[in-house]
Amino acid sequence: MTPGPRHHARNPRGLPATVLASSLRVLALVLLPLLVLNLLLGFGNHWPTLWPRLEWRFSAELAVLVVALAAWVGWRGRAGRLLAGLSMLGTAWVVLHYINVTVPSIFGRRLNAYWDGQHLWAVLRMSGEGAAGGAYLRLALSLLLAMVAVGLLYAIVRLCLQGLAHAAEHTAPRRTLLGLGALGCALWAAQPWQGEVLRPLIAPPVSSLLAEQSRLLSLALSRSAHGEQLGPSPAFAGDVDALEGSDVLIVFAEAYGAVTLDKPDIAEPLAASRARLAAGIAASGRHVVSARLISPTFGGASWLAHGSLLAGIDTRDPGDYPLLLTTRRPTLVSHFAANGYHTVVWTPGIQRAWPEGAFYGFHRIADADRIGYLGPHFGFWRIPDQASMALIHHQEFGKRFPAREGPQQAGAGNAQDGAKGGAEDAADDAAVIAGEAAVRIRLATYHPDRARPSDADAASMAAAMAASVDASPASLAERIEAARASRERRPRLVVFPTVTTHAPFRAIAPFTDDWSRLLGHDAYSADELAAAEGVPVRWSDPTPAYLAAMRYQFDWLADYLGQHAPADLFTIIVGDHQPIGSVTGPGQPWDVPIHIVSHDRSLLARFEAAGFVPGLVPPDTPLGPMHDVTPLLIEAFRRGS
Template identity: 35%
Template sequence: MLHLSQLLLALFILNSALTFQNRWPTVGVRWVPELSIELALLLLVLVLIAAWRGAPGRRLRCAVLVGYVILTLGRYLDVTAPALMGRSINLYWDSPHLPQVAALFLDQVAGWQVLLGGLALLALLTALVLVLRWALSTVIEALDHTPVRRALGVLALILLVPYGAGWLIPRLPVGHGFALPVTAMLAEQVKRVLAATVFRDHGRIAGQPPLPVSDLSRLGKGDVWVIFFESQGALVFDDPRFAIPLADDFATLERSLLAAGWQIASARVESSTFGGSSWLAHSSLLSGLRIADQDDYHDLLTSNRATLVSRFAAAGYRTVALMPGLRYAWPEGQFYRFDRIVDAERLEYHGPAYGGWVIPDQYSLYRLHQTEVTPTGRSPLLVFFPTINSHAPFAPLPPYHPDWSHVAAVSDATLSSGAVELSGRLDGEELAAAYVRSIRYNLAVLGGYLRQHAPANALLLVLGDHQPPAIVGGRDISWQVPVHVFSRDPAIISAFQAAGFQVGITPGSTALGGIEELGPLLLRTLDRPSATHAADAATSQPNGIHQK
């Protein structure tokens, strides 16, 4: 016999399965007092079917259960992905990267923890299916009772009519008590798949204006380093949780570099990505185009667009990509046409592994310095260096060696920060503390190299690629990243000031623009003073390299 309490509990479970929210900063969820319009629509459909043909059969029940499980898992993705990453998920483009992300978070986690976590996840999914099955069966069995069926139909209409009115007339407040429908997210995913395949615009990249041509004469043949600090977002200056513990580190770096003869100018720009997909920010800077998703990225790589690399090569520079995180084939290297790509294998690192990326950034930088910077009679260098040690989960972290000659002579005993428990890697507060330590490491490596090894006529453009994942810094923050210029030449620093930078390590409060504007800005700023040939040449030169 059906009890009203059972029916109410079943409805509560089914509604909660489509209305829960993320419990930030974790991967957990929390209950919220909202209603599911999809449940109301399902109730109405089931009521009509029961009134027309009787209680649904086994096949329909299985179909409803499968559909409800999909909606529940879709809801979890819809509320968890933005809380962790800071942006909505794109299943078409993000799915291929999920194994690598999982590998990073499981790196150096004990095997028994991984097994226990896998079993717990399997048990949770099994429990979810069983609970939803019971709740749906309870509701469907209730449809055999005419009064209950009619009551459920009226309840469904009571919810659907005002929701529809609120959808047609946005000024009506009736929609505020409803959760955002999961079906809208699923429809958006289908739309994104179609936009990435059937309706993709292949001509957008080719129709963009080329990068300006520059003779780079302000440099006087000095080396240029473009260093991307992984995950170093503007929150290191904006958010007190990070700005306060890092304030002394930035101040010490600034004082020590000024004492060593370096001058600094800083600004901020809007990245083209948030919380991950660093290659989008890299390609935006190098191409001078806003590359904000994999569609744009693919179109760029199949174009013949000139990049910052080809512009420097045309001015007589040897172009080198220092890629310590690169352990597989990199098709982008063919597109950019670097003279040399120094990947993980070529770095010949044999020390202890620090997380999934293995190699300390200090080692990578010093190794390249020995092989590319110290030789005499060489061409000036353009070095492109995306760092890796401040990548999530930000641990284990290598120690910084003040004596750089000892960097290559590491031993297992120098593994300083240790592995992080699996629970810690999924906890926002512990990740935030590890993030602060990783930024501190970045600043130590940068300061040490500038004081001890960087050529006197070098220019370093150092910037973040994106804000850290939202589980660390929060979801509703800007996409801004800091960018710093280091040079011993006051004229170069003045030129960047004229372009909108301000003196010192702390950037201003307003972004100069998108990260894609930095490449053209760099070329124009380093061109000969008062030259006008760059704009003229840009319109007359062929559009760069050819991608085969």
């Protein structure tokens, strides 16, 4: 007679041997899927690269998933269609965890998906055009590999969850899963009482990231919330007579952060360049005072710093900036314009329409296509900072550089070249006049009592004025001379956000002591361009390129301020933000240096009284947030302050 189930051999505990073997096998299968899933949800970032790093932390969210899956299978007997949904959710969770640990490491700040997502394509273009040839092909291959990786990740997650679901069909493994999951949930809940011990053991939860992004999205879409957050503007009142009609240059030095002073591996390689800048300032008879400010941004979003300083508004919340642009609040730009200054923003980094610029009320907006740069393009940012400064000096300060004698400049060909250059200057002046006509119509209506013309009306008026410029050579010549005379009579406020020190910090044009060369087509030779673009972009190790870009920035500033700048030029050099986190390292403050350079000691003394110190090395303690310096500038520029 065939024996029934009760006649199977039993172990000492009374369980059938086949049942025990099956249970041990299922328990073994439970541990491997849990380990794999926990690794996928607990890894960290291998700074300063994009690669993950193995970290032994447990995921509280995995514990919740295990409890839910085990309870569901215990109730329904099998996972069924739930398995596919959980696999897709688990894959998305792993990808979000990667973003959650990588973005703060690389960029030095938390993700803001609503605002950062709007610039994703620009970042991809910058990554492609800032590298050597074939970069777009490599970018396409990287995206393809990313899709393959996500597909492989889905397969791994589904296999692990399938193993857990199968194990949960048996009583003992299901109880084990419920116990392990409950223990993980309890440890996560105990953090408020044992945070110092438990927090390093728990992976950062993705749910917190999603909750934070939901909050930020709600704020971004809620104008009423922003209206409550946007603080009062400074009192833009009084004169700027303490400047005595000096031209004012505000240089927003891209990615010039306090890391250049605080981190020895960055500060020491830049010490010689900083010393040359100090020597150049001193040799010109100027003096410099410095301080630290807290930037409203880190690693990017430079416009938040620009708006903070120029408008005197706290823009740490990115949503406050677009709201600010919808207002008619006064700015340093409108303040200078009201006091007789011709205001200019020199933005070689703007390569598209910039309607936001209308808020500031600049008389002239000189973007990448309107500054008159004729030389070759260097990488994504196209126009080297030294060339931009040369064009400002020539077009806005009305100065000319002494030509350097060289093989191409000697001989009888100079007269012909000079005639050609004169024709090009005339054409450039004509373009400036026509452009400024449109700019004035569109932008000089910052006063709250004036109605801003529509786009169609502005375009029609600009076309009519441009046509009048081209009416006749005589009329054109008269307008050029009138415009030049007008520019000479009115002092300048020039705001210049630099670009060469922007990530990925390549390609870097060579510094040249022949500034006059930078105004023409032969600004740089083909060999110089090839050498600059031949240096590869390395996002995983950008520090050497950052150091090279910062040396370049110190060098052209030192030479310009030491040799060429107008004697009475009042210069403000302020970092817009720290460089990206892959340069700074984790946990760096948001501090940036600010330097004020002038020949007027009495004017600089006003800033020293507010906490600035002589020299290029500011105190370790920041004065405060960037927008706090705006009322200080207003007060310092007022006569009799």
